[in-house]
Amino acid sequence: MPGIINWDELWKATHAGGFHHHGRDGQDLASHWDSKARGFNKRVMKNPARATNQVATLGLLSHETVLDVGAGTGRLAIPMARIARSVTALDQSKGMLACLEENMAKEGIENIRTIQKSWEELAEGEIELHDVVLSSNSLGVLNLRESLAKMDSMAKRAVYIFTFADRRRDDGFADFLRGGKRARHHFGGPADYLVIYNLLADMGIFADIKIMNWQSSEHYSSLDEAVAEWKEMHEIPAEREPELREFLSGKLTESDQGLCMHRHHKQAMISWQKDQPASEH
Ligand SMILES: C[S@@+](CC[C@H](N)C(=O)[O-])C[C@H]1O[C@@H](n2cnc3c(N)ncnc32)[C@H](O)[C@@H]1O
Structure with missing residues (x-):
């Protein structure tokens, strides 16, 4: 039951502008990720240590099956498939799943099944239950209550949802990006994790929240390469290139x-x- 705050409606209101932070007007989420797939894959696959650490927090067992909702290019699906019995990777973007399949072939992984569909479109009962259901920065849904209820009912052991907690991100990056043409909706309303947590409580699901500090290093062969990647990833317009170059040159150090x-x-x-059975006192 909603209390004074209807978290489901709040989510709809704050996400009505779209889910991709810098996508082109009128572009749906699947085509947005189709066009981003190659660049995204190149960026995230450079940092396997972070994915391995994230997967380690799940406590996966070798007999377990995992449903990865919004699996993208397999950043987590691949390390999870090395531990678990099998992984079902669902994503609405054909381009992201194409990269995932290439990554599987490169890594010699055979226990991942891909399903190209949005989470909203997947009917309950369309696929078998999985021990673990996971979503990592991939809850591009308008009906949050319905989507969370589906994650809950399709999991046998546990559900894990990862979202960014600090919307301002770090060291002036968000401020720089906000100077661009988009990102407006991303800075209104409470952080996603607070909405998800409170809505779950209203649904009778008392979840745990853990805040994790990640540090990562991004490597570039030259300033030109960094500028090109950032321009592509964040759709920074050509007229802001000199500003971007100056910003990045202040952040990059020789290594x-x-x-x-x-x-x-x-x-x-x-x-x-x-x-979970209640423990006795
Ligand atoms: C930022 S990427 C994250 C990919 C991966 N989970 C990771 O952690 O690297 C977001 C992905 O979620 C997918 N996605 C977002 N909302 C979705 C939905 N409602 N149904 C299916 N896929 C979705 C997008 O297509 C995209 O591939």
């Missing part, structure tokens, strides 16, 4: 692998275990 940028951010992990 033995070329130029390096250290980034920090906070990620929230919201999780709940299914059917």
Whole structure:
């Protein structure tokens, strides 16, 4: 039951502008990610240590099956498939799943099944239950209550949801990006994890929240390469290129692998275990 705040409606209101932060007007979420797939894949696959650490927090067992909602290019699906019995990778973007399949082939992974569909479109009962259901920065849904209820009912052991916790991100990056043509909707309303957590409580699901500090290093062979990647990833218009160049040159430092940028951010992990018996006092 909603209390004074209807978290489901609040989510709809604050996400009505779209889910991709810098997408082109009128572009749906699947085509947005289709056009971003190659660049995204290149960026995230450079940092396997972060994915391995994230997967380690799940406590996956070798007999378990995992449903990865919004699996993208398999950043987590691939390390999870190395531990679990099998992974079902659902994503609405054909381009992201094409990269995932290439990554599987490169890594010799055979226990991932892909499903190209949006989470809203997947009917309950269309696929079998999985031990673990996970979503990592991938809840591009307008009907949050319905989507969370589906995650809950399709999981046998546990559900894990990861979202960025600090919307301002780090060290002036968000401020720089906000100077661009988009990003407006991303700065209104409470952070996603607070809405998800409170809505779950209204639904009778008492989840845990863990805030994790991540540090990562991004490597570039030159300033030109960094500028090109950032321009593409964040759709920064050509007229802001000199500003972007100046901004990035202030962030990049020389390292033995070329130029390096250290980034920090906070990620929230919201999780709940299914059917946990109460302990006695
Ligand atoms: C930022 S990427 C994250 C990918 C991956 N989970 C990771 O952590 O690297 C977001 C992905 O979620 C997918 N996605 C977002 N909302 C979705 C939905 N409602 N149904 C299916 N896929 C969705 C997008 O297509 C995109 O591939």
